[in-house]
Amino acid sequence: MTRNVLLAGIVGSTAYGLAGPDSDVDRLGVFAAPTEAFHGLTPPEETKVTSKPDTTIHEAAKYARLALGGNPTVSELMWLPDDLFEVRTPLGEELIGIRSAFLSAKRVRDAYLGYATQQFRRLEARGDGSFSADTRRRTAKHARHLLRLCHQGLRLYATGELEIRLANPQRFVDFGERVASGDIELARAWMADYESRFDAARSVLPVEPDRAAVEAWLLRVRHAHLDANVRRRFLGVPVDGPA
Structure with a gap:
């Protein structure tokens, strides 16, 4: 120990x-x-x-x-x-x-969007959803965490508070299942949407x-x-x- x-x-x-x-x-x-x-x-x-x-x-x-x-x-x-x-x-x-x-504004934005992008690249590499049940489970997991990172990161960027226990976890579960069924474009669209939200948000976090x-x-x-x-x-x- x-x-x-x-x-x-x-x-x-x-x-x-x-x-x-x-x-x-x-x-x-x-x-x-x-x-x-x-x-x-x-x-x-x-x-x-x-x-x-x-x-x-x-x-x-x-x-x-x-x-x-x-x-x-x-x-x-x-x-x-x-x-x-x-x-x-x-x-x-x-x-x-x-x-x-x-906390600092740029590092929060870069870290959360960067980690979410890593999850998206894993999804992209898996194709159209015609894969094994085990791979589908992992795909759903990566999709859930993509959306979670975007959600948590934007909230932290805009409010200075990190939400750990998600208020509506079913939203993330449903998103993961849809992406794992082959809807990679849904993940792409959400990534683009959150990048736009970060651009539009005024951060309460300091520069450094x-x-x-x-x-x-x-x-x-x-x-x-x-x-x-x-x-x-x-x-x-x-x-x-x-x-």
């Missing part, structure tokens, strides 16, 4: 309300490596991935870099409904408290994220995970003396 987990919860289809009977439960988290580990020859591991359960945990600095880049998958952890969090420490609460500091706020949080993480004996040596205090 990963030590020093700061924040962790259930993400993905379960969080959105799009999970089916065969869907995996995906978990995402942030952990803090011991501060002294960054000063040796071998840097600490930045990402730990396990299966059964499917869990990805990023070290705090990597998590911050990914979130500052607008990564939708990483960012959603900070916006989960309360009941989906499984670990929530004081430093994790601080991370939730500065979640808006990671608040890197200073993110850096201050990361420094608090590093201070909190500095071994007491290392801190004493750094301050020139004898190991046996008071901290």
Whole structure:
């Protein structure tokens, strides 16, 4: 088990309300490596991935870099409904408290439309719908996530709030089934429509994220995970003396 987990919860289809009977439960988290580990020859591991359960945990600095880049998958952890969090420490609460500091208009637009375009390219590569049942299921999944990314991204861009639990999940399920039945043009039309909506929307987000706020949080993480004996040596205090 990963030590020093700061924040962790259930993400993905379960969080959105799009999970089916065969869907995996995906978990995402942030952990803090011991501060002294960054000063040796071998840097600490930045990402730990396990299966059964499917869990990805990023070290705090990597998590911050990914979130500052607008990564939708990483960012959603900070916006989960309360009941989906499984670990929530004081430093994790601080991370939730500065979640808006990671946002900027261009990066949100580029990241969400970019991820949606990746889903569309996968759909395009599959042709007219004359494929196996398994491929059809995957096609429906990619289509659902295309529409979800467009929907979430535009809402975040325009309001500064990320909707995780979708208000009308059936809309996305129906869309996925139509596209999986061979209606690739529906997906193309929705992509074009959302690009136009982004162009027309006035974003409430800043031009640049608040890197200073993110850096201050990361420094608090590093201070909190500095071994007491290392801190004493750094301050020139004898190991046996008071901290």
